[in-house]
Amino acid sequence: MLGMNPLTLLELLGQPEFQTGFVTGVVGLVLVLLLRRVGWLLVWGVAAFGALAWAGLLRGTEAAPEWGLVAVAVTAIAAAIAVYVLLRQVPAWSMGIAFALWVLGVWGTVPDTERAAVTMGVTAAMLPALWPALRVRIGWEGAVVAVAALGFVAITDGSARPVSIIGAMGMAGMLVAAAAALHWLRPSRQQSAWWFVGAQVVHVIVSGRVAGQMIQPEGALVVVILSALLTGGWLAWGLRPSPG
Numbered sequence: 001m002l003g004m005n006p007l008t009l010l011e012l013l014g015q016p017e018f019q020t021g022f023v024t025g026v027v028g029l030v031l032v033l034l035l036r037r038v039g040w041l042l043v044w045g046v047a048a049f050g051a052l053a054w055a056g057l058l059r060g061t062e063a064a065p066e067w068g069l070v071a072v073a074v075t076a077i078a079a080a081i082a083v084y085v086l087l088r089q090v091p092a093w094s095m096g097i098a099f100a101l102w103v104l105g106v107w108g109t110v111p112d113t114e115r116a117a118v119t120m121g122v123t124a125a126m127l128p129a130l131w132p133a134l135r136v137r138i139g140w141e142g143a144v145v146a147v148a149a150l151g152f153v154a155i156t157d158g159s160a161r162p163v164s165i166i167g168a169m170g171m172a173g174m175l176v177a178a179a180a181a182l183h184w185l186r187p188s189r190q191q192s193a194w195w196f197v198g199a200q201v202v203h204v205i206v207s208g209r210v211a212g213q214m215i216q217p218e219g220a221l222v223v224v225i226l227s228a229l230l231t232g233g234w235l236a237w238g239l240r241p242s243p244g
Contacts, residue, residue, distance in 0.1 A: 001187045012107075017055055019059050020205030021121025022053035028122065032136055039139015040096050041083070044126055052116045052149070053121055057156075060115075064155035066161045071169050072151030078233035079147045079172045084140035086196075089182055092138040094193035096130040098175065098200040099146065105204035106150060106168045109212035110157035119153055128238035147172065163220045167212020174203035177232025203231040 012018050028047035032040055052058045061069065087095060103123045107116035129136045154168035178199065211223040 008209070010119060011050040012117060013115050016181055017057070017117035018121040018124075020055045020120035021051040021123075022125045023050070023121075024048075024054065025122035025125025029126045030127055032126065033134070033177070036137065039142040040126065040129055041099065041139050041146040042142025044122060045142060045144075045149045047122045048119050048149035048153075051122055052115060053150075055114075055118055056107040056153075057115050060156040060159070061152070065159065065165070067163060068155035068159075068162075071165070072148060072155060075151055075169050075172050076144045076147040078176050080140055080202045082172070082175040083138070083143040085179035085183055086140060086175060087140055090196045091132065091193045093130045093136070094196050095138045096136075097193075097197050100127060100130075101197070101200050101204050102171045103150060105111050105171050106154050106157075109168045109208040110164050111156060111160045112212040115153040117159045119150060130208075163217050164212045166217055166224060167207045167210075167214075168219045170207045170211060170221070170228070171204050173207070173228025174199055174231040174235070176238055177228040178235040179232075181232055181236030186194040197230060199231040199235040203227050206231075 012233060024047045025044075026045045032038065032043050049058065067160040083095060100123050103119050107113055107120050110116055154165050158164040158168055162195075176195075207224050211220040211227070214220040214223070
């Protein structure tokens with residue numbers, strides 16, 4: 001993402017946490033390709049929790065702020081509803097890419113990255129399943145598990161700088177804002193997948209590199225909300241019904 005050192009990404013490949021996540025993700029990739037009815041998001045979430053447990057990192061919530069678990073629960077439910085709405089308007093594979101961008105954004109935002117490196121490994125291994133020609137099912141119901149896993153990473157790896165949790169969890173904002181706008185507009189046509197992915201790229205950058213680096217949590221929350229409304233509205237505008 002913008003402002004991220006490419007060498008940091010290269011160093012990530014050599015980290016044991018990333019490698020643990022990658023191996024687990026390969027298993028997830030095979031399952032997704034074999035069990036076509038099982039959603040990519042659900043498998044990703046299970047693989048992420050499994051990899052975190054394997055790495056001995058499925059702990060640490062005691063250091064998270066009191067509002068952290070509530071934020072994760074609310075975000076998981078809101079994201080699942082948003083995915084359900086958006087999958088009717090954008091290609092399924094682009095939803096997977098949008099989630100992968102969220103994973104990348106969390107890794108680039110939280111101050112400690114042990115757990116984030118695990119989820120990066122899972123994501124890297126499972127990305128090939130999102131190739132459009134494979135037509136893998138994404139599954140809106142799996143968003144609850146996937147966001148719960150990513151939220152756990154955000155509130156534990158981000159506990160040393162709580163404002164980073166706001167930026168990390170706020171990366172779901174574009175999806176929620178777009179889904180709300182689309183439900184109200186009831187568009188008559190689908191939009192380009194790249195229009196959707198582009199909106200998520202912008203929102204993840206703003207949430208992570210601006211809101212997630214601020215000092216005051218109130219300011220970070222305002223930035224996240226404004227970015228979500230602008231990028232979600234931009235996507236909804238592109239999906240508006242054709243005149244006549």
